[in-house]
Amino acid sequence: MEEKAAMVRSVCPLDCPDACSLMVEKRNGKIVKVEGNKHHPVTKGVICHKARKFPERVYHHERVLYPLKRKGKKGTLAFQRISWEEAYEEIVTQFRHVIQTYGGEAILPYSFYGNMGILNSEGMDRRFFHKLGSSFLVRSICNSAGAKGFQYTMGVNKGIDPEETVHSKLIIIWGCNLVSTNLHQVLYANEARKHGAKIVVIDTHRNRTAKWGDWFLQIRPGTDAALALGIMHILIQENLIHSEFIQKYTIGFEQLKKKAADFPPSETSKWTGLSEEEIVTLARLYGRTTPSFIRIGNGLQHHENGGMAVRAISCLPALTGQWGIPGGGALKGNSGFFSFNKWKIQRPDLHQNPRAYTINMNQIGNALLDMSRPIKVLFVYNSNPAQVAPDQEKVRAGLLRDDLFTVVHDQFLTDTCRYADIVLPATSHFENLDLYKSYWHLYLQLHEPVIPPLGEAKSNFTLFKELAERMGFDDEAFQVTEEDMIKEIVEDIGIEYEELKKKGYVKMNVSKNNTFPHHVPTPSKKVEFYSERMKKDGLPPVPVFKPIQKEKEFPLMFISGPNHQFLNSTFGNMDSLKKLEGKPRLHIHPTDAQQRGIKTDDPVIVYNQRGRCRLFANVTNDCLEGTIITQGLWWEDEKIGFQSVNFLTSQKLADMGGGACFFSTFAEVKKAD
Ligand SMILES: Nc1nc2c(c(=O)[nH]1)N[C@H]1C(S)=C(S)[C@@H](COP(=O)(O)OP(=O)(O)OC[C@H]3O[C@@H](n4cnc5c(=O)[nH]c(N)nc54)[C@H](O)[C@@H]3O)O[C@H]1N2
Ligand SMILES: Nc1nc2c(c(=O)[nH]1)N[C@H]1C(S)=C(S)[C@@H](COP(=O)(O)OP(=O)(O)OC[C@H]3O[C@@H](n4cnc5c(=O)[nH]c(N)nc54)[C@H](O)[C@@H]3O)O[C@H]1N2
Numbered sequence: 092m093e094e095k096a097a098m099v100r101s102v103c104p105l106d107c108p109d110a111c112s113l114m115v116e117k118r119n120g121k122i123v124k125v126e127g128n129k130h131h132p133v134t135k136g137v138i139c140h141k142a143r144k145f146p147e148r149v150y151h152h153e154r155v156l157y158p159l160k161r162k163g164k165k166g167t168l169a170f171q172r173i174s175w176e177e178a179y180e181e182i183v184t185q186f187r188h189v190i191q192t193y194g195g196e197a198i199l200p201y202s203f204y205g206n207m208g209i210l211n212s213e214g215m216d217r218r219f220f221h222k223l224g225s226s227f228l229v230r231s232i233c234n235s236a237g238a239k240g241f242q243y244t245m246g247v248n249k250g251i252d253p254e255e256t257v258h259s260k261l262i263i264i265w266g267c268n269l270v271s272t273n274l275h276q277v278l279y280a281n282e283a284r285k286h287g288a289k290i291v292v293i294d295t296h297r298n299r300t301a302k303w304g305d306w307f308l309q310i311r312p313g314t315d316a317a318l319a320l321g322i323m324h325i326l327i328q329e330n331l332i333h334s335e336f337i338q339k340y341t342i343g344f345e346q347l348k349k350k351a352a353d354f355p356p357s358e359t360s361k362w363t364g365l366s367e368e369e370i371v372t373l374a375r376l377y378g379r380t381t382p383s384f385i386r387i388g389n390g391l392q393h394h395e396n397g398g399m400a401v402r403a404i405s406c407l408p409a410l411t412g413q414w415g416i417p418g419g420g421a422l423k424g425n426s427g428f429f430s431f432n433k434w435k436i437q438r439p440d441l442h443q444n445p446r447a448y449t450i451n452m453n454q455i456g457n458a459l460l461d462m463s464r465p466i467k468v469l470f471v472y473n474s475n476p477a478q479v480a481p482d483q484e485k486v487r488a489g490l491l492r493d494d495l496f497t498v499v500h501d502q503f504l505t506d507t508c509r510y511a512d513i514v515l516p517a518t519s520h521f522e523n524l525d526l527y528k529s530y531w532h533l534y535l536q537l538h539e540p541v542i543p544p545l546g547e548a549k550s551n552f553t554l555f556k557e558l559a560e561r562m563g564f565d566d567e568a569f570q571v572t573e574e575d576m577i578k579e580i581v582e583d584i585g586i587e588y589e590e591l592k593k594k595g596y597v598k599m600n601v602s603k604n605n606t607f608p609h610h611v612p613t614p615s616k617k618v619e620f621y622s623e624r625m626k627k628d629g630l631p632p633v634p635v636f637k638p639i640q641k642e643k644e645f646p647l648m649f650i651s652g653p654n655h656q657f658l659n660s661t662f663g664n665m666d667s668l669k670k671l672e673g674k675p676r677l678h679i680h681p682t683d684a685q686q687r688g689i690k691t692d693d694p695v696i697v698y699n700q701r702g703r704c705r706l707f708a709n710v711t712n713d714c715l716e717g718t719i720i721t722q723g724l725w726w727e728d729e730k731i732g733f734q735s736v737n738f739l740t741s742q743k744l745a746d747m748g749g750g751a752c753f754f755s756t757f758a759e760v761k762k763a764d
């Protein structure tokens with residue numbers, strides 16, 4: 092007899108700003124359907140295709156359900172099943188041997204946010220590797236340049252409550268492909284639009300978001316700081332600034348004014364490719380509309396000057412006095428509202444060697460090949476470096492090293508698993524107890540398990556706790572349960588666990604004393620147009636524009652961003668979503684295509700000094716001349732000879748925060764034979 096369907100609450104674990112609240116339909120103990128939670132104040136019943144496809148992912152026939160050990164050559168995906176005991180035995184033996192012979196620094200964890208749960212992404216794992224004495228990983232692949240740039244101006248990674256943006260009268264979406272990457276911001280903006288708001292999109296690509304907005308400004312990549320300075324120039328020259336606000340809440344206006352003077356419309360136009368008229372119109376619109384809101388994306392900061400771009404843009408709202416008006420201000424990221432005690436969660440004090448090597452994850456390729464301080468064990472979880480990390484030629488060469496012992500904990504045999512000595516089965520988030528914040532909305536959510544672990548899968552939390560036990564770590568930090576840890580985290584910031592459990596979510600503090608402009612935690616406690624701290628850090632203290640270094644031999648700028656149906660490389664193995672996404676495309680301007688004899692649907696090779704990848708051309712005016720664009724981190728496909736776009740990207744670091752420079756990549760393209 093068919094069991095009555097039960098609806099259970101869940102949270103979407105994906106590395107996406109929306110952190111949706113989900114409702115899961117279960118029948119006979121199995122998840123059959125996933126929907127958006129209608130009662131959650133932000134999700135409001137709306138979710139994307141990816142989340143709807145979770146049942147297909149969770150029960151996918153290719154899911155890894157028990158530990159595996161390599162039996163063939165590295166790079167070949169040949170494994171045999173082993174037990175957890177055998178896996179632990181082998182890993183612990185390697186850890187002990189490596190620590191004794193080379194020291195703990197020869198062990199490197201490599202993780203990101205494949206699952207955003209705090210316990211499973213930055214909780215028990217951190218405690219474990221600290222105690223183990225491993226090298227430190229700088230987790231800078233995503234937003235660190237922009238986050239740092241924003242912090243220099245505003246002191247903390249906070250913007251405004253996105254729920255307020257329904258009140259905005261002007262919404263500028265700057266380098267952010269909302270329609271694909273932050274769906275609920277689109278809904279708020281649509282609401283604002285009903286009340287007369289205008290939506291401006293500033294992007295290099297006429298993407299889905301550009302087509303949805305009211306006015307699209309197609310900017311040359313890497314020139315956003317010039318545009319921000321150009322807007323300031325007009326605001327100041329035409330007295331569209333808010334003098335009392337500037338007086339009361341900012342420092343360094345005179346220095347900024349001097350810098351902005353260098354960017355009259357003619358100069359700004361020369362760099363950005365926008366017309367003088369577009370620049371002037373935008374600046375006047377910004378100067379004359381209140382409340383105005385700028386959603387700053389991740390795209391524009393994946394450049395070598397990306398930190399400064401965000402730093403410059405983040406000065407704009409203070410110039411026109413937007414902070415503090417409902418719907419006025421900007422938002423790059425909101426993690427600063429979740430003021431957890433990281434130290435208590437991650438316990439860096441367990442590390443016996445706080446001076447251990449620090450390795451920037453954007454340079455994992457070089458790190459794996461640097462034999463002057465060899466990494467002997469690489470432990471990968473919540474991430475797929477053989478797909479997402481730049482300069483894949485180096486990454487793969489490093490992963491192929493015979494003397495490197497690699498463990499990968501994942502739900503699927505990702506491209507990284509090809510290089511693993513041991514693959515461990517990870518639970519899906521539905522199988523775990525965890526706590527979720529968002530880097531956009533302000534609700535903390537509790538996730539209680541919806542189903543028990545599939546096969547022999549274990550959560551990251553359980554894995555690292557059990558490894559600690561086998562390593563003989565008897566600190567209290569490793570004795571706790573998931574519930575203990577969650578209680579400790581939330582009670583520390585004054586949230587009752589029982590309340591969280593009952594409702595599923597709690598909103599963070601948005602009172603006056605916790606928001607701009609009343610609370611600006613920079614050294615001066617004011618919005619810093621001039622930053623002494625930047626000067627100390629060897630950076631220009633006032634926003635500047637530094638053009639991206641071009642490469643003569645490779646004239647086309649190659650921008651490889653996320654696509655609509657995948658989440659980074661997650662879902663890249665699912666037929667339904669692959670079908671919706673179509674082919675891995677290279678969007679190319681008609682002039683560039685014609686010069687190279689390329690037509691739509693032609694297979695093309697994109698290449699540079701580091702590597703190549705094969706894509707299918709789409710000749711279109713949606714990109715600028717000189718810029719070629721692809722979307723999505725597709726899995727390796729031998730049939731079409733597809734390789735990661737990250738064979739072309741480089742390990743160079745952005746101007747701030749050790750950030751990644753995925754989009755400051757130059758390439759050439761030719762028709763494939
Ligand atoms: N569907 C989907 N959603 C996702 C993801 C996904 O893979 N798929 N990934 C998630 C993650 S981890 C992140 S970090 C976010 C990222 O999401 P977003 O913040 O939207 O950032 P991107 O999509 O990387 O880039 C946004 C836009 O920046 C543009 N761009 C590139 N260079 C420049 C420039 O110099 N100036 C300007 N103005 N624009 C430029 C690109 O053309 C692109 O359209 O999305 C999250 N959500
Ligand atoms: N060229 C180019 N490269 C990029 C980007 C780009 O725009 N262009 N974007 C960059 C950005 S912004 C980011 S954030 C990174 C993202 O890089 P990653 O964080 O590596 O993202 P994913 O490719 O989604 O890989 C996450 C992996 O975690 C696994 N996973 C999910 N849940 C769990 C779990 O509970 N436990 C374990 N052990 N594993 C789990 C998933 O199955 C998946 O294989 O990529 C970066 N790389």
Ligand SMILES: [Mo]
Pocket residue numbers: 106232233234389
């Ligand atoms: Mo990201």
